[in-house]
Amino acid sequence: MSVERSAIERFLYREAHLMDNHRYADWFALWAEEGPLTYWVPCNGDDLDPKANVSIIYDTRTQLRNRVARLNETLWLRERAPRLSRVVSNVEIEDQNADEITASSNFVLVQLHRHVQHLWAGSSVHKLISAPSGLRIRSKKVVLINNDEPLPNLMFLI
Amino acid sequence: MSVERSAIERFLYREAHLMDNHRYADWFALWAEEGPLTYWVPCNGDDLDPKANVSIIYDTRTQLRNRVARLNETLWLRERAPRLSRVVSNVEIEDQNADEITASSNFVLVQLHRHVQHLWAGSSVHKLISAPSGLRIRSKKVVLINNDEPLPNLMFLI
Amino acid sequence: MSVERSAIERFLYREAHLMDNHRYADWFALWAEEGPLTYWVPCNGDDLDPKANVSIIYDTRTQLRNRVARLNETLWLRERAPRLSRVVSNVEIEDQNADEITASSNFVLVQLHRHVQHLWAGSSVHKLISAPSGLRIRSKKVVLINNDEPLPNLMFLI
Amino acid sequence: MLSGRNDYRELVQDDRVSGRLYYDAAVFDEELEKIWYRDWIYVAHESEIPEPGDYVTRFIGLQPVIVSRDEDRNIHLLLNRCMHRGNTVCQSERGNAHAFRCAYHGWTYNNRGALVGVPYAAGYDGSFAREEYALARVPRSASYRGLIFGSMSASGPGLEQRLGNAARLIDQFIDLAPAGEVILRSGVLKHSFRGNWKMALENSVDGYHPNILHHAAMMLITKGRKVDMEAVFGEHTDALARDLGGGSAQLDLTPINRERGGRVVPHGWSAMAWEQYLDAMQRRWGVDRAREIIQVGGPHFCIFPNIIFILNQFRVIQPVSVEETVVYYYPTMLKGAPDEMNQRRLAETYLIHGPAGRVAPDDFEAYERNQEGFRARANEWLVLRRGLHRERRESAGTIAGHETDETTQRGIWRHYREVMQA
Amino acid sequence: MLSGRNDYRELVQDDRVSGRLYYDAAVFDEELEKIWYRDWIYVAHESEIPEPGDYVTRFIGLQPVIVSRDEDRNIHLLLNRCMHRGNTVCQSERGNAHAFRCAYHGWTYNNRGALVGVPYAAGYDGSFAREEYALARVPRSASYRGLIFGSMSASGPGLEQRLGNAARLIDQFIDLAPAGEVILRSGVLKHSFRGNWKMALENSVDGYHPNILHHAAMMLITKGRKVDMEAVFGEHTDALARDLGGGSAQLDLTPINRERGGRVVPHGWSAMAWEQYLDAMQRRWGVDRAREIIQVGGPHFCIFPNIIFILNQFRVIQPVSVEETVVYYYPTMLKGAPDEMNQRRLAETYLIHGPAGRVAPDDFEAYERNQEGFRARANEWLVLRRGLHRERRESAGTIAGHETDETTQRGIWRHYREVMQA
């Protein structure tokens, strides 16, 4: 299969839109329906083995579903959720084969919470498959520029 | 009519360039020459009815012309205008029909004024028509992430 | 010769990736192998003649090579180099002729150094040639939004 | 101790004041104590919370306050702080709630502030009296024509006494409504600047600057119309700058409005709307009084320390720190007036004020230049002597000067010195 | 002078404390002096620097410290400040180095702190004794079960004396390891909030909030399983809140763990891992003691002022300013336990804690709401009276209350008042 960069961009923009608007369920629907999933935000560096080191996020399918449920249920988030707006850019197709596309991108995310603006920045690598319903995420890795710094609450999708 | 995303991007980049450089008249020339115009920056939320609630900006053609004139004439802006640089990304064509294209995009705008850097972020929805002279803006809505927060002067085009 | 905007984007994304990761030598390899080179970051404004005024950076080939060597050798940078992540956007082809492409772009660069996040923003103009090995930089000009303000160390590639 | 540090008789003189009053953090702390936590502070308008359960959150000085309306339509000013460990119990700036539940341990308060729910109650024995743990109240609150004021001081003069001459100007503002009420339910513009709050108060009744600082806006007003702004804000105006006493002050445009038939009739109105309005006003007030009200038009004045009435809007000053301030602009609708008129009032607010308005940004740029200028200490004085020679005391005890004069600022500062020196 | 300003007998009472203790910068400065630069402060665990040359950098209060292991495997607590002009000599938070070279003029120190290199030595004559220019040492340091503590005060009670009752809880935590040691080499989560450090300490032993504030996490735990969280953290729990003395406090889940056979055996374990673990434990401790250890499980407690033991993790509190704090979470591995078990411990840490965990963000949101609420000053008190009527003194001199009671907070504050009033 062969996919254009612009198709990947459209997909990532769509994902960004859902994340910015806390549409947890719709975002979860962007993930592959079958097979193992990984949603990884490394900690203390960009590549420490998540089996041997803490991660900021390291979710398989079950944990990802739990994360979405947790965000959905949290009452205080309904009282005051962070406002988000992110630009996704530098989208590149790193690799593409029969059943998987690897795409990298950078983002700058501006968060407003409790009247304070906070800036998140980093890069992502998506492994995508092309399902009948369109592209789907098999794994996603987000490298935060400050993943070895103290972070405030990350109670949204990144 | 059918327009490519890349054409929309070129148009939005062009608009961003004119806004960053305070080229008020050239920017105004990007708007449709006939028919009603709307330039809307909602306040206290993203979608309150501008007829019943204050907006940060809610201009029709006359007011838009006045805004441009006001910016042009203001002496203190000539003494020291804000420096601007914005990235526009996540450009998506939301809708497209015979006479109108609806395009959404996100931006991060860095402003420097009086030695202080200030970050603006949000998303825009443009309604564009395709005139002989090229794409023209019929309406533009800018949703600021902090549109319910106290804002410093917004004495530039956004 | 005719080059698509998307090819320029790929090139600039690649360059951004190398700069973000301090891959000095690989970045230097993106420059044209022959002929004069200019790497210019103006100071006190966007266009003062670099022969008559200081620049933040104004390198010809030799000085560019020296810059790369200096960055490579500096011990304290190895102890603690700034972490970088930038989005490049608003890529436009300004001009294109037989032997040269002029491309402009905007960027927002988030830097983390000594636990402090710092935001760099501005626009770039690349003059590119198309070599057998692909696009190569003949000259690059970076206009920082704050090029007339006091700046912290700029000990990375921008 | 603080007052020991600052001698306000020295810093505030009759014809000049020291720049230090705008940048010294110790002065700001003392202002909190002697002004913001002692005086009557405007917090909200009743029409913002029309229904039982409606609330808004505001600040008195730096303290977070909930303004709520209970099921009996009574209004309560409650501190937004859980009585258990102090979490804020309300996170939103406006809404409708019959109870506020603290997220931390679930203590729940009704919109009267009463503690109505305590999880795992067995942890507290008989000695625990829930009444003692109702949300703290703002010690005093009172309303005038729907304007809600609060005072963090349990004692002091009553609201109407404190309002003094300003009360009839509030009447003048609100009597423009055929139903005798204004409605604030059209949102709020929030505008911030890096500078001291007092600059925004002084500026609101500074009749000297408009034609100069706001030249671009004036250009738009006059463009292609024969309005002589010099006859409004300039040398040959008949308008007055008035010290109302108690730190309140006014720019009185009545003389001009009379000629023009009143600001409330902007050009370009539909005749029908005009008829409707006139008719409604006459039915309420009778022909003569209605004409009088309309001709005199809306007043332009400020009430010390934090509320300003200009054009169609309430403007509220919120100090954040000694050099950070937020100004809120609330458009006001006239109850009983035609929609066309009220929409016009709404539009005037956002077109002219707020961060992207036609006028306000000029003032905010001036405030920030002012704060920068205060860094120069070789000469610390701000001069307030303009018009000292031509102002006159009026029967009401007020003082009137030429519209461009600093009579208004002098009034503000005389009051300031009095309360700060106390 | 500072202590002159604050009377801690007034600010800290038996059943309530003042909000001022959380926002007054003068209180924070005094805490640095009387707590952070006087008490024993946890800095690191020996297993973080297993090899000669290994080091980590930490802070004691606000002072940067290098924790290094020398070639003889001895551990040193050195101030990260060049003795020449004061540059930091170590830039990394962890690594292996036999020497630290200052970038400015090249003075070089070995990992014992000794000054071993001075460029252009002729600039110093015989009167220059290198011994006088070794990196400054933290005046006192000591370890307990591998936990390294440092004190900036040259005198005071010894570590074990200071630990008091907490010592046996450290044992309880570590004895779960078949090899009798925990290993901290799985990284650290760093989580910051805009609020005062004491909130994180109090919260760690606050048994009142979990079911309420963490309702979403509880929903996930109980979903499709018959666990009654009310019987763990709620009204009908058998667990206890315990004041251990010296500002240390515990939530004692032993009664529950006994029934459940101990927290250390989460459901869904492979039988094999369980067998392996049981076997290893019995070989070390004998059958009965092993069963006892496993049934009692891991303790949940804090040691004043900066270390907390919860589930499988060490949690460390780092004050940054009066209203900025960082919390570090270190997952701990049980030496000699099966990998499956340790991987589970690792996962539990990042799934539950840190900025994106299932539980911790709730607490951090509460801290920030708390700091906001403290801006309301009409009533400054935080109430700590929960369970005052039902707590009892135990033989060990400890005080035990119902799991949901504030016995723990009272213990923390009693100690705080004592040291701050000193």
Next chain:
Amino acid sequence: MLSGRNDYRELVQDDRVSGRLYYDAAVFDEELEKIWYRDWIYVAHESEIPEPGDYVTRFIGLQPVIVSRDEDRNIHLLLNRCMHRGNTVCQSERGNAHAFRCAYHGWTYNNRGALVGVPYAAGYDGSFAREEYALARVPRSASYRGLIFGSMSASGPGLEQRLGNAARLIDQFIDLAPAGEVILRSGVLKHSFRGNWKMALENSVDGYHPNILHHAAMMLITKGRKVDMEAVFGEHTDALARDLGGGSAQLDLTPINRERGGRVVPHGWSAMAWEQYLDAMQRRWGVDRAREIIQVGGPHFCIFPNIIFILNQFRVIQPVSVEETVVYYYPTMLKGAPDEMNQRRLAETYLIHGPAGRVAPDDFEAYERNQEGFRARANEWLVLRRGLHRERRESAGTIAGHETDETTQRGIWRHYREVMQA
């Protein structure tokens, strides 16, 4: 009161100083009072404002100053603060203006500072004397060889007396120009760091660090050329570190320059340019003196507290707060020298200095590490004893040490203690 807090005899000793001097805000406030608002401060060079109406804006300490040249070519140092309410009257850092108009109410001042325009003048009666409202002047100003200094103190020693030994080094710097003048009209590099201003001053005459901290730059200099940097900044250099008195200090490279024939003749020059320059110099100075000047070359020194002369550049230190500082680098052109030479001077400035230069960033990283290190308080001292045993007093009353010695820093601190203790 402040001086009561700090005993500078204690904090500044002959062979060491306390880190507190770099981070204590009270020390910084006292420095403003006793140094920045009392001493002669360099503000600009006459060649920056060559034409009538030219101006630049600068700061003396934290106070904004306009340096303007009037129609009679006289130079004025004016505070940038409107005499009415205090707005800044000039917004740009450089330009040409015959008048400064305040945006707020339009008061207008000419470039001598005189109040020449007041809108709506009728508001002021005869008692209003415009002369009293001229822009405030910096109490004293004076020039030496085109360098403009200002003092916020009306009394004190004259400029030349204050310059003392530094005066002849300014001559040495400027005499390299065949026309006997330097020209600063090539812009300015602005470089900031989070650290105390004194570090930048001390560093400018610190001959100990270059080969170590700047090793990468040295590598580029020596690469493929036989220059022995050890013979310039190292152990076996013949250069000297000199305390000039009054807090001024020098690194005297004369001995080296003599051998090399003077720094002003970098290798790789065109013979023609060299001829031209030599010829021009000889015409002005005569053969012997010209050779002398060229051989000795440009001096490397600092004048307390804020100007430094290195290579071809003026370097100016601007304090922002106790731990924020900006350094400005102004390339200087030699009037009457060939363009090739001046372009070389320009290039040397931006290639070596500023935020992206080959050398300066090393120092700035060191400053920030230093400020970090100051957070360690167990030992507060910075050691200044290097070379105490081998320095010697010279006839001029100056003190000379080995180039790598801290003779220079000791000189700076002796003066500092004297003025701060006063």
